[in-house]
Amino acid sequence: xxxxxPFFQPDQIEANVMTSSSPAIDFxxxxxxxxxxxxxxxxxxxxxxGEFTCIVGAxxxxxxxxxxxxxGLITPNAGEIRRFGTAVTGPSRDVAVVxxxxxxxxxxxxxxxxxxxxALEAAHVPRDERKDRIDHLLETVGLKGHGDKYPTELxxxxxxxxxIARCLAQEPRILLMDEPxxxxxxxxxxxxxxxxxxxxxxTGMTVMFVTHDIDEAIYLGDTVxxxxxxxxxxxxxxxxxxxxxRNQLTTREDPEFxxxxxxxxxHLEGHGS
Amino acid sequence: xxHDPFLAIGLGLAVGGGLGVLGGIGLGLSPAASRITSIAxxxxxxxxxxxxxxxALLIYGFxxxxxxxxxxxxxxxxxxxxxxAVVSSVEPRLIExxxxxxxxxxxxVMSIVLPAAAARIVTALRLTIGIAFIVAVTTEIAVNPFGLxxxxxxxxxxxxxxxxxxxxxxxxxxxxxxxTGLLMIQRRMFGAMGLEVTQ
Numbered sequence: 001x002x003x004x005x006p007f008f009q010p011d012q013i014e015a016n017v018m019t020s021s022s023p024a025i026d027f028x029x030x031x032x033x034x035x036x037x038x039x040x041x042x043x044x045x046x047x048x049x050g051e052f053t054c055i056v057g058a059x060x061x062x063x064x065x066x067x068x069x070x071x072g073l074i075t076p077n078a079g080e081i082r083r084f085g086t087a088v089t090g091p092s093r094d095v096a097v098v099x100x101x102x103x104x105x106x107x108x109x110x111x112x113x114x115x116x117x118x119a120l121e122a123a124h125v126p127r128d129e130r131k132d133r134i135d136h137l138l139e140t141v142g143l144k145g146h147g148d149k150y151p152t153e154l155x156x157x158x159x160x161x162x163x164i165a166r167c168l169a170q171e172p173r174i175l176l177m178d179e180p181x182x183x184x185x186x187x188x189x190x191x192x193x194x195x196x197x198x199x200x201x202x203t204g205m206t207v208m209f210v211t212h213d214i215d216e217a218i219y220l221g222d223t224v225x226x227x228x229x230x231x232x233x234x235x236x237x238x239x240x241x242x243x244x245x246r247n248q249l250t251t252r253e254d255p256e257f258x259x260x261x262x263x264x265x266x267h268l269e270g271h272g273s
Numbered sequence: 274x275x276h277d278p279f280l281a282i283g284l285g286l287a288v289g290g291g292l293g294v295l296g297g298i299g300l301g302l303s304p305a306a307s308r309i310t311s312i313a314x315x316x317x318x319x320x321x322x323x324x325x326x327x328x329a330l331l332i333y334g335f336x337x338x339x340x341x342x343x344x345x346x347x348x349x350x351x352x353x354x355x356x357x358a359v360v361s362s363v364e365p366r367l368i369e370x371x372x373x374x375x376x377x378x379x380x381x382v383m384s385i386v387l388p389a390a391a392a393r394i395v396t397a398l399r400l401t402i403g404i405a406f407i408v409a410v411t412t413e414i415a416v417n418p419f420g421l422x423x424x425x426x427x428x429x430x431x432x433x434x435x436x437x438x439x440x441x442x443x444x445x446x447x448x449x450x451x452x453t454g455l456l457m458i459q460r461r462m463f464g465a466m467g468l469e470v471t472q
Contacts, residue, residue, distance in 0.1 A: 073369060073372065090372075091372045091375060096373070097369075099366060104364050107388070107389075118374065122374035122375060
């Protein structure tokens with residue numbers, strides 16, 4: 001028997017494979033200047049779907065700027081940024097951002113639940129579905145029973161949880177976190193790190209996490225990208241090969257962890273100033 | 274018939290203040306629009322409201338419409354500029370959040386801009402009402418034969434100071450009443466938190 005096979009089929013299959021394997025985040029020779037000051041110089045890197053990438057670097061290396069370009073809040077002067085193969089033209093609900101300054105990113109006149117609702121309202125989720133989803137989201141971030149409180153009635157860590165819940169309500173494919181735990185105390189920070197890892201594991205989101213804390217970057221990431229300053233560019237991409245789930249004690253005591261720490265520390269020292 | 278300046282103030286404020294708030298939101302959210310209109314605004318704004326009396330008189334003749342038009346002109350400018358200032362100083366982070374969530378312009382104004390700016394817009398309204406009150410009485414004294422201000426002047430000319438003082442007291446009471454009423458609304462609507470929001 002002769003099986004009819006149209007000649008274009010292999011091409012199509014290849015095209016499909018290409019789109020499904022196109023990286024979640026792709027920076028293609030990105031440059032950005034404010035006036036005469038060059039902020040970022042010909043930066044290229046890509047992040048695979050589902051990968052957890054941490055960005056470390058001295059201040060002035062363009063960590064936050066990089067996130068803002070990726071969201072589409074700033075447009076680079078040269079190069080192209082692609083999300084899942086599509087060039088970024090502006091913000092999209094597909095990409096959520098957790099800002100460091102939760103106090104400013106939350107609507108102070110709305111309760112925690114209503115803050116989460118904003119993302120659902122934006123996505124035109126019917127009113128009668130919202131309550132269940134809000135309850136579920138608040139429970140996910142450990143805020144069960146706090147939905148009726150205003151942000152000012154919540155601690156810093158809890159406010160940041162509200163912001164994370166709002167971002168999850170967007171059901172994003174990419175989650176960007178800009179030093180999200182920088183303003184929190186060490187204990188809150190550790191529990192939030194583990195909760196974020198758990199959530200990311202459950203949802204399969206692609207995460208880009210900016211931090212100035214090397215330990216945090218290694219602890220969370222599949223990859224750590226180290227940026228150099230003046231102008232910002234990728235100095236090094238370090239794959240982190242530590243077993244998951246990670247553990248605040250055993251992971252941090254792992255000789256491999258310490259090795260990564262050593263490598264990154266040397267690099268930051270060398271390039272930092 | 275004599276009338277309280279209440280109606281004229283209410284009408285003028287609704288029209289002039291309303292347009293001012295709408296324009297102020299637009300200008301506050303769009304730096305480009307505020308640049309384009311700034312020359313025109315600076316050209317028309319310094320016109321003293323009392324100087325508009327002849328124009329309003331030509332268009333509307335004597336009566337409440339004329340007075341309301343002048344008050345509307347008076348209220349428009351401070352509401353426009355104050356709203357613009359308030360809106361352009363809304364926490365930029367919240368504006369970013371609205372962009373990230375892809376809120377429609379209407380949703381952005383209703384859910385982010387107005388709640389963030391409301392308490393200070395009400396403060397602007399209180400200031401503006403004070404000015405509207407002054408202009409209302411001035412207009413009545415100057416041209417509107419149907420106003421309270423006019424009646425007050427007539428009493429003075431007729432050598433009936435008791436009536437004149439009665440009118441003045443009534444005006445003072447009205448002014449106090451309006452301001453107190455607005456303060457109450459402001460407290461009720463925004464409470465202690467509303468005042469914090471405006472920081």
